[in-house]
Amino acid sequence: MTDMTDALIEAADRGRADVAATVEAAGLRTAAATLINEVLFRAHLDEPAAAAGAGEGSLVITLTHGGQETSVLVSVGPTGVEIGRAARPAGLPPTVIIQDVCETALALYGPRERVSSASREIRWPSPRTMVPRLVNGPAVPRLFHAVVQRVVQVLDRDQPAGLTELAVRHGTDKWSFLHQYTQHYQRHFGPLRDRRLKICEIGVGGYGDTEAGGGSLSMWKEFFPRGLVYGVDIADKRALDRPRITTIQADQSDPEALRSMAEKYGPFDIVIDDGSHMSPHVITSFKTLFPCLADDGIYVVEDLHGSYWPQLFKGSEDDLNAPQFTVGFLKEMVDGLNHEEFLKSETRVPKPTDRSIKGIHFYHNLAFIDKGRNEEGGPIASVLREAPELLGVEGLR
Structure with missing residues (x-):
């Protein structure tokens, strides 16, 4: 994975065409695994999970390229962060974040002026699932939104910590x-x-x-x-x-x-x-x-x-x-x-x-x-x- 990371950093420095060529040479799954690993490292989802009463939350990160897509489920709760096969959906269906893999690589590893969310789509659970919770309870756990906010903040390269x-x-x-x-x-x-x-x-x-x-x-x-x-x-x-x-x-x-x-x-x-x-x-x-x-x-x-x-x-x-x-x-x-x-x-x-x-x-x-x-x-x-x-x-x- 280290070699893949190095290749993506070099490609992101040159531009989108080089990122696309790198992704195609390595395969979408390999490139996506590297990028999702980087997103989760920067998101520190264990921090909101540790807050008392935070509840549980889960999301799916989907990266796309050339009509293909690959996804990873991430679940967060009192026991920590689980990824992939070890993850399990929380009480609510997971929110899905979809973004082009080249845009993601440029956002993470490219010059700041290349950060973009043009392809990003956030699919929240169905209103039929969510709205009744607002009216009748139980309340939506804080982690439900926190995990999405943390990942989006990373993808936007927003407000980096000192x-x-x-x-x-x-x-x-x-x-x-x-x-x-x-x-x-x-x-x-x-x-x-x-x-x-x-x-x-x-x-x-x-x-x-x-x-x-x-x-x-x-x-x-x-x-x-x-x-x-x-x-x-x-x-x-x-x-x-x-x-x-x-x-x-x-x-x-x-x-x-x-x-x-x-x-x-x-x-x-x-x-x-x-x-x-x-x-x-x-x-x-x-x-x-x-x-x-x-x-x-x-x-x-x-x-x-x-x-x-x-x-x-x-x-x-x-x-x-x-x-x-x-x-x-x-x-x-x-x-x-x-x-x-x-x-x-x-x-x-x-x-x-x-x-x-x-x-x-x-x-x-x-x-x-x-x-x-x-x-x-x-x-x-x-x-x-x-x-x-x-x-x-x-x-x-």
Whole structure:
């Protein structure tokens, strides 16, 4: 299903004709299964189901193409969400949502301007079934309408949740009593939300438990509806693989393993280091993966406290500028932003990143590094170096 998802994302980026060709090559049932899986992931039907007194609800999602159609029954109730053969109709007949499969793919994976509901039809149960309930009862359960509203909201790409809400929903500590990172992620990633992106996060979570963790991967998947998410962990986390989420087992302190991973899955638009937090590992990962980042990509380092704490992460507070620790390493890059302003060549040793980092943003325990060309020029510094008399000053000795 992951390959089908990738193919639909690429096709939706190009347009309806390419989506149609992809659907016809794979078959309607295969394409529809991928799209319905995505709709249900984003709809979070378990949330209204958990509300006290919500009752039961069911719906049928039908996707059509070229005179063919395929349908899936979804039932929601106090015991959770059931799909397909496991589902059973609720007390009322299910509502049916019908939509063209190409229109659905474009709504989910295409640029926002291609979202459309032109082919959509919602078939509610017969008035002979529904109207007497209004008059004589029992009342229509809240879930009856809620499940339809949630699915329609997804198909319309309407009012997407922010990262703080998604962090809580998916159980990641990026917003918790430990950290409040999501406000900063929202500021930097919000403008990128509807782009086709590849996001790589080092550190899946759950430690050695092969089935635990992955909360932030799911958060990124939902936040970036057209994104492909990759999680790198020293443990085997393949049990967490889902459509648009791929895990890779690799040691972040091993440059060859990281380079091999990046060659296979990159280039990445975003890399987030939430791994061991040990400075040698963080620095090795940056030196290896930053060159594999897209030219306008963003590299993020979380949990900078590891740079200071000797007990847990072998950090140090003795020299806050020491480049062998994460924060000192990043501080050196701040000088690199201004590499064209130094008057003496011996002031600092040039670094490979001087010309490829265009911005660095520090927050509490968090840093964002923007990749991009950093060659704006330093005209006054150039004159001070080469012809200071033009400014009425003496040259440096």
